[in-house]
Amino acid sequence: MISPQVKTGGPVVKVQHHVNDEVIRPERLPNIWCPGCGIGIVVGAYVRAIQKSPIARDRQISISGIGCTGRVSGYLNLDSYHTTHGRAIAFATGMAVARPELEITVIAGDGDLGVIGGNHLIHAARRNVDLNVIMVNNFNYGMTGGQHGGTTPLGAKTHTSPYGNVETPFNIPYLVAAAGASFVARWTAMHVRQVTAAISRMMEVKGFAFMEVLSPCPPTFGEFNGYPDPLDMMNYFKDKAVVDNNADLSGIGVTTHPEDSVVVGNFVDRKRPSYQELLGDLRARVSAQGGAKK
Numbered sequence: 097m098i099s100p101q102v103k104t105g106g107p108v109v110k111v112q113h114h115v116n117d118e119v120i121r122p123e124r125l126p127n128i129w130c131p132g133c134g135i136g137i138v139v140g141a142y143v144r145a146i147q148k149s150p151i152a153r154d155r156q157i158s159i160s161g162i163g164c165t166g167r168v169s170g171y172l173n174l175d176s177y178h179t180t181h182g183r184a185i186a187f188a189t190g191m192a193v194a195r196p197e198l199e200i201t202v203i204a205g206d207g208d209l210g211v212i213g214g215n216h217l218i219h220a221a222r223r224n225v226d227l228n229v230i231m232v233n234n235f236n237y238g239m240t241g242g243q244h245g246g247t248t249p250l251g252a253k254t255h256t257s258p259y260g261n262v263e264t265p266f267n268i269p270y271l272v273a274a275a276g277a278s279f280v281a282r283w284t285a286m287h288v289r290q291v292t293a294a295i296s297r298m299m300e301v302k303g304f305a306f307m308e309v310l311s312p313c314p315p316t317f318g319e320f321n322g323y324p325d326p327l328d329m330m331n332y333f334k335d336k337a338v339v340d341n342n343a344d345l346s347g348i349g350v351t352t353h354p355e356d357s358v359v360v361g362n363f364v365d366r367k368r369p370s371y372q373e374l375l376g377d378l379r380a381r382v383s384a385q386g387g388a389k390k
C-alpha cells in the first residue's frame with residue numbers, strides 16, 4: 097500500500113505533544129494523510145468529543161475499515177480496531193450486541209462504508225443498531241490513487257472517470273434516514289464546532305447515529321475538479337454551505353460544482369427503539385416464559 101503522503105511528496109508533519117496525546121498515540125505520528133486532507137480535522141473533533149464526554153475512556157471504542165480514513169483507529173489511544181474493507185459496521189454490530197455498555201464509533205471513508213460496505217450501512221440503519229458512524233466523504237477512492245465510486249458527484253473527474261463521472265452518486269443522508277436511523281447529519285471539514293457537537297450528540301443518541309463529513313482531498317480529487325490547493329475546497333465549503341436542519345433530504349444530493357450549494361445540518365434526531373433494546377425485550381420475554389423452546 098502506498099502512503100498518500102509519500103505518493104504526493106507531502107512534507108512530513110513534525111510531532112508536537114499536546115493535550116490530545118491522552119487520546120492520540122503520539123508514537124504513531126506523523127500520520128499518513130496528505131497536506132490539506134480533511135481527515136485530521138474530523139479526528140480532532142472526535143478526540144474533543146471524547147474528552148468532553150462523561151463516558152469513561154475505557155468504554156469508548158473506535159472501529160475503522162480500510163482506506164485513508166481507515167487509518168484513524170490506529171492513531172487513537174482507545175480500544176481501537178482496524179477491520180477489513182467494508183466490514184467495519186458488521187464488526188461493530190457484533191460488538192455492540194455483545195457489549196451494549198460500550199460506546200462504539202465507526203469512523204471510515206465513503207468507499208468503505210457507503211459502497212463496499214453499503215449493505216451493512218443500510219441494514220444497521222434499518223435495525224437501528226446503537227452505534228455512532230462517521231463517514232468522511234472525499235468523493236473518491238483516495239488511498240488507491242483516485243478512482244471514482246458511489247459518492248463521486250455526477251460529472252466529476254477522477255483517474256477512472258477522466259471525461260466526467262456518468263454514475264449518479266448516492267445521496268447518503270437521504271439513504272440512511274430512509275433506512276431508519278435515529279440521527280442523521282451532514283457537515284463539512286470546515287464546520288469543526290458543528291462536527292464536534294454532532295459527535296457529542298451521537299454519543300447520547302440511543303440508536304443508529306450517522307454523520308457524513310464532506311472533506312477535501314487535494315491530490316486525488318481536488319486537482320481534477322478545480323480545487324488543487326488544500327484551501328480551495330475549504331473555501332468552497334465556507335462560501336457554499338447552507339445550514340438547513342429541516343432540509344428535504346431528497347434534494348440534497350452531494351455536489352462539488354463551484355456554483356452549487358452544499359446543504360448541511362443535523363437533519364434527523366428522532367426516537368426509535370434500538371436493536372439492542374428490542375433484543376433485550378425479547379430476551380426478557382423469552383426468559384419470563386421459562387426460556388427458549390427446545
Ligand code: SF4
Pocket residue numbers: 100101128129130132133134135164165234238239312313314315316
Ligand atoms: S483522503 Fe485524499 S487527501 Fe486525504 S490522505 Fe487520502 S488521498 Fe490524501
